[in-house]
Amino acid sequence: MFEKILFATTGSPECDSAARVAFDMARQYGSQLTLFHVLGIPGKGDSNVVIDIRSGEEVDVDAEYIEGVAEELRTTYAKQLEALPGVTIEVGVGVPSREVLRMARTKDVDMIVLCGPAEGQQAGFYKRGVVGDTLRKVAKAARCPVLTVSRPSASFWGGFSNIVFATDFSKASESAFQFAKTVVQAVDGELHLFHCVDLSRFQSPIALTQDGIEAKLAEARRRLHHEYATQLGDFKRFTSEVWEGTPYVEIVKFARERQADLIVLAHHARDVDPDERPFGSTLEQVIVRASCPVVSVNRPDKLPQAAEA
């Protein structure tokens, strides 16, 4: 289902849960796995010095240093690598989001796995919050699905089975739905279609009356059914639900309630200017809070092919 997986990692303990998911998935689906570490932000004008992502220190990148980093990765993931031969290790220099996207493009991968920011560590060591930034940019621009794991509890034990698909009815959500559908059919799991009516977006008092909200909810239910459920054909193991509130909060609550082991959503089109949002985009918020892996899918280009898998 996922022929090539790119796992972007710093090799630090925060990436352990993501590593587990990446390795497990690669084993389960027979994927070609690439471990990729971007070791630094190019810094300091035209010099060769970069800022190490993990330490925030300046380091000189030369062949020796790169080999050292690769070796470190090999040690960190020694056990997994032994169990899964044929994994490639790559080390890059640059702005992490850019380099991950570049590598994904060069290798034409079907899935990118990222380590999510642990809660409280969102701002990161670096002023700009490299982790959140990477996540946001990769999720927005990647042509393939991007899977993020942030919670240690959110590990992946032998496959997904209980999948939440959260939609804002955008075009990108359609691709996300196709992904969710393929995966759920392949694993023969259960699918939960979900939409949250975003109350914070209604300015007019009329819309906020009980009747107004009811109307929205009804309309959303209709659309869930009409736009998605009808596409499921024979597949009957799905539920569909519409709540109201702040999307990321409700998505996380819903996923908990359904004991989801995977959340699928699009990079919310509404969050056009994440820089302006103090708490980051819906996607980011979901990732930070969810206790299971989160997949963001925006484009139809690299959806898994159910048939041949």
Next chain:
Amino acid sequence: MPEGIFCNKKPINTEAELKALLSDTRGTKYYEEMLSLEVDREKLWATIQKTCKSRTQTWLDVCARCGLCADSCFLYLVNDCKPEQVPSYKIQSTLGEMVRRKGDVDNAFMRHAMEVAWSQCTCCNRCAMYCPHGIDMGVMMGYTRGLLYSQGFVPWELKIGAGMHRVYRAQMDVTTEDWVETCEWMAEEQQDDWPGLEIPVDKEDADIMYTCNAREPKHYPEDLAEAAILFHIAGENWTVPSEGWEQTSLSMFAGDWEACKLQVENVYAAIDRLKPKRVIGTECGHAHRATVIEGPYWAGRPDGQPPAPYIHYVQWVAEALRTGKLKIDPAKRIKQTVTYQDSCNYIRNWGLAETAREILTYLVEPGYLVEMTPNKEHNYCCGGGGGFNGIGKFRPQRNKALLTKRDQILATGAKLVIAPCHNCWDAIRDLEEEYHIHIDWSFLKPLLLKMVIIPDHLKPQDEEGDEE
């Protein structure tokens, strides 16, 4: 050991040499070898006789030693008015001595001269405006760097930088294939948001040929995407050349005149090949200096002009705003205290002070722009110009130099600094990292993209299915 393996008088001409020098981390061995690098006195004197003509000679001779230039130099001021930082002293104790001694100088002298030429002058040319005789230390330091480079006394990073231009015709190892691939990539990445957006490569007879800084494709390709989006919105007929797209010149900072010529001729060849109506360079100061201001002379063009009209990005932006090709949503104008970093290279040395101000009238809500003092043609260098930013050996001096700009910015109370110059942008980023004054800094492109009104026909269809 007269010539070292790494540190010698030979420029870098092959990829192998480049890799070898790069492998000498931080130039440790390079600088060690420099301690015993011999000065070829005959050659030095011969070069001086050939190239030190009446302008430079007169500047050296006629200097009244009046010290008026002292206060004009930010490096003098920021270094607690150390007398050794007086511009006149800096040049007289280096180039002046070299000429007076007819090239008979030793290794220690040359190493000291190197330190002065690259860590005590950013070639910002401010002093030229304050000297009663019009003596321009920036120009003379540039010349001195050339002499030093020809003798092998050049900071490690800049020897590499000049080598990059010689090998790749770019300041970084970005090949033609890398570049073209990056263009495709960026066009593809924007397709969903901007249907019909293209980054046309090698289109002949376009209205605009766009050139940039290799750091953009290498590390910040979204800058290229942003340029493309803005041209797209403005409805420009534009192109990028597959070869000759790199506008910068670290060889200029290094004093490698031969490489400067190679580099700029590469760009001019693209102009000749594609015959665009005009060329627009990215938001970079020294790139403009290298390719538009000095370049024609390196390439031997007596009219001092590139083969086609060649403008800086701020000129295009001002024009696009003026003619309404780009329209700003007044509601989205900047409503926080903001200031503008004048880049020496195209403000003092190319007269765009008012052009930049014109842009600001569109982007900034009236009352929110607070100018630095001094500004416009009289601005101080950001602190990292002339290659200073990139030289590890002189980092402490550079960090000290940043204090000028830090204090200027603090005095404005601005939270955002608009800096349409790569070098200035870097310097301001570094000063934030070094001194934490809680400011933001930005090129024009991202700001424009936040504010520009997108014509309806360019909006993607069915962006959102959700109710409004």
Next chain:
Amino acid sequence: MYAFLTGPMLWLSFAICILGCAWRVYKYVKGLNWQLDRVAYGKYPDLAFKGAMKSIFHWLIPFASCSWRAKPVFAAAFFLLHIGLVIVPLFLYAHIMIVAERFGVSWPAMPDGLADILTILSILAGVFILLRRFALSEVRIITTRQDIMIMAISLAPLVTGFVAAHQSGDGNGWLLAHIITGEIWLIAVPFTKLSHAVLFFCSRAQIGIDFGVKRGGQRGSGIVW
């Protein structure tokens, strides 16, 4: 002695001064190189002329350049010194008389009283500038023996001329000293930094053209000195 000094020697020193200065200007202009200097000197005559004139005049007029305004005291001293060195001797009655005697050409002179005052101010300004050299560390570090020498050469005729004009009794000794120092002054001009009397115009014109045709003169307001 007196006859020799006011006769052949006077001619000789004038000739040396004038021809020497002309030679310096000639050499300067000839040594300009558009490619090495990276200035298209001849291609934009209008811009070049405008740039050169702006550049010279902003500096020739008191407080017309930013730099003069930034250093008002020094600027004042500078102009007082140069008025004494350039204007006063040109319009001095005694000097005009000598020229009139030899050539028969004459021009209006300034009142002696004014000349006295300007001479004294000029000497004081010269002394001030000299002291400033030692007082300010940024000037001290670039001061050489030559600078003190040329200040001495410049001021000597002023001092001697002033004393000669004002001393009561037999003034021959001072007058002689004045003429000798005056001739040294004249001869020194082309050979020392005093050549700036002409090279100032060359160098300022050059930077004016540089900014005028290349660095911004074609756009905006050009450089503001």
